[in-house]
Amino acid sequence: MTGVFRAACGAALTLASILAPAPVVAANSTNAFLVAQYPVTAPPGSKGLCANYAWACASDRAASPSGPADLALARSVNSSVNRKTRQIEDQQQYGQAERWALPTTRGGDCEDIVLLKKMKLMQAGVASSNLLIATVLDRKNSSHAVLVMRTDRGDLVLDSLNSRIVHWTDTGYTFLKMQNPASLGSWYAVLAGHMLKDRPTASR
Template structure:
């Protein structure tokens, strides 16, 4: 039996043993359009759609960096809705001085992690329904342990299954400029 998560770094939550039918990685099932607010993401932020593979850092160093960036962005960025900031229902952008909403947090985390040397192919933006079934965006870190979720609602980095979110779509792991629908099993 495989473990679903990592216990290194202290704030990476464990999900217990995986069942034989579960996978530590989110499975892409079909091409899908990007979220409405992300249609011009690659034009506005070409780095957010980078697919070039870079040299990998040692696993434990990568986990420390991911944990530190997740906490720092969560602590230093104020939550502000797109409606109050842009008078739009959904706009994917980096946080402003006023702050940002969930996808803005995810974008900032992705940019900072790439700047710190993480392979962009391991950092995928994803949309989910949270436990109250509200639309939400997170950053998926495709680690050697499985897909881990960086979320602005918690400093704990969790395996995707442990979030209890319903994953809807994410950037295509092979071509981040496009999006894929995903399977939650």
């Protein structure tokens, strides 16, 4: 990796835009796994994702959480992709604000890097339903995307800003949306993490 990509990655996201569709059912920040709350629209840049990359939306509902072998593989893939992929904004590369695609020879932004990691792990045999794309607000409340790996240790995060894989509760991020594990072509609000950890639970 040629340097840490500090610019906001992806279209601007706000908590208000996520909370608007329905009352919040806040997830407990101590949960091992991120919990889907209710259906939401897919992130703007993901339009056409399933058509262009069918594997990114292919579900394997029978899969059990990934174990130590998959995690060791994920550590290698995460570190390698971060090191080798130059980070470049979509506006600079495509002339548009947001476009989810595999990195080109020029590189890619956070969503592109997530896709590359997911593809490499699937090619190595990791179940697709254990590899969930998620949109978050990072520690500076900037838009970002990460790959959530569902393991027997809980949900772990592969991040283009960090070559260490950590539990989602240790990222300091606010998790907004995530692919539905049962149907990867759809998205759910998860609403958990840093900015929501003390938010009271509301009934729907």
